[in-house]
Amino acid sequence: MSPTVSSPARTIRIGSRKSQLALVQTHWVQEQLQKAFPDITFEVHTMSTQGDKILDVALAKIGDKGLFTKELEVGMLNGDTDFAVHSLKDLPTHLPEGLMLGCVTERENPADALAVHEKHNDKQLDTLPEGAVIGTSSLRRLAQLRHHYPHFTFKDVRGNVITRLAKLDAGEYDALILAYAGLHRLELSDRIHQTIPPEISLHAVGQGALGIECREGDTEILELLKVLQHQPTAYRCYAERAFLRELEGGCQVPIGVNTVIDGDTLTLTGVVASLDGKRLVKDTVSGAATDAEQLGIELAHRAKEQGAQEILDEIFATINRS
Numbered sequence: 001m002s003p004t005v006s007s008p009a010r011t012i013r014i015g016s017r018k019s020q021l022a023l024v025q026t027h028w029v030q031e032q033l034q035k036a037f038p039d040i041t042f043e044v045h046t047m048s049t050q051g052d053k054i055l056d057v058a059l060a061k062i063g064d065k066g067l068f069t070k071e072l073e074v075g076m077l078n079g080d081t082d083f084a085v086h087s088l089k090d091l092p093t094h095l096p097e098g099l100m101l102g103c104v105t106e107r108e109n110p111a112d113a114l115a116v117h118e119k120h121n122d123k124q125l126d127t128l129p130e131g132a133v134i135g136t137s138s139l140r141r142l143a144q145l146r147h148h149y150p151h152f153t154f155k156d157v158r159g160n161v162i163t164r165l166a167k168l169d170a171g172e173y174d175a176l177i178l179a180y181a182g183l184h185r186l187e188l189s190d191r192i193h194q195t196i197p198p199e200i201s202l203h204a205v206g207q208g209a210l211g212i213e214c215r216e217g218d219t220e221i222l223e224l225l226k227v228l229q230h231q232p233t234a235y236r237c238y239a240e241r242a243f244l245r246e247l248e249g250g251c252q253v254p255i256g257v258n259t260v261i262d263g264d265t266l267t268l269t270g271v272v273a274s275l276d277g278k279r280l281v282k283d284t285v286s287g288a289a290t291d292a293e294q295l296g297i298e299l300a301h302r303a304k305e306q307g308a309q310e311i312l313d314e315i316f317a318t319i320n321r322s
């Protein structure tokens with residue numbers, strides 16, 4: 001009689017933040033993997049990150065060194081979890097030693113969206129009144145919107161997507177700028193009053209995609225994650241992240257991007273904007289999608305030649321002074 005060889009049932013532990021959006025995203029990843037690997041058990045372990053706890057300080061002031069990711073990263077390095085699901089936008093371009101970006105999932109619409117108070121249901125960005133109070137805590141959204149709509153008033157807004165919408169509805173703002181992807185995933189698409197076109201505002205690096213972070217060289221996990229990798233999204237995001245990394249900007253700098261893949265060709269547009277909205281350095285590069293990172297680096301160098309560094313230095317000085 002030959003012995004029955006049965007490998008012990010493997011359990012994979014997935015780290016996630018606790019916000020509604022994070023949970024929707026992580027449960028989607030869990031479900032995809034569970035379908036692809038029915039013999040493995042996938043468990044979700046939630047953690048609060050610094051970014052979830054500090055709600056009374058403007059994001060731009062606390063910086064972004066892994067504000068939404070650090071606790072999840074410690075979990076992986078400790079071996080408490082095997083990988084973590086992030087909104088790729090919140091994942092810094094430099095990862096801690098021993099961790100890597102294991103895969104990038106198919107992107108949702110990466111655009112920003114306008115949500116309005118019901119009294120403005122008949123309005124768009126072009127028709128909102130002078131002085132309308134627009135809520136956003138992103139310097140990128142602020143600078144680009146201010147460039148096109150200098151007559152609006154911009155006000156910081158913190159908290160998760162649902163909290164922000166409640167503040168809007170309570171009358172604290174006339175409108176908010178939020179990610180299309182977040183609203184869509186939370187089944188709040190009815191709050192997407194207007195999708196903001198790239199001519200008005202370029203989106204954040206990685207916006208709309210999920211990034212899965214895992215231990216470097218963890219071949220077993222990397223093998224599983226392959227089923228979630230969406231290569232066109234990955235190329236676009238590698239180019240976007242290389243652009244941001246080369247400019248040494250985090251998610252709290254007024255840097256926006258747009259990418260298009262056509263066949264094997266990737267086109268990357270990037271902007272660096274001053275906070276008053278008066279200066280925009282904007283340029284575009286195209287090349288082979290397989291050279292994504294090189295394209296991002298090239299665009300960053302071009303932007304620097306056109307004054308991007310001066311804009312960024314001024315912003316760092318302003319933030320550190322206030």
Ligand SMILES: NCc1[nH]cc(CCC(=O)O)c1CC(=O)O
Pocket residue numbers: 087088089090161177178179181182206207208209
């Ligand atoms: N910084 C918060 C955050 N991180 C990811 C999303 C939305 C989903 C995404 O961009 O992928 C949001 C909310 C927002 O910007 O409105």
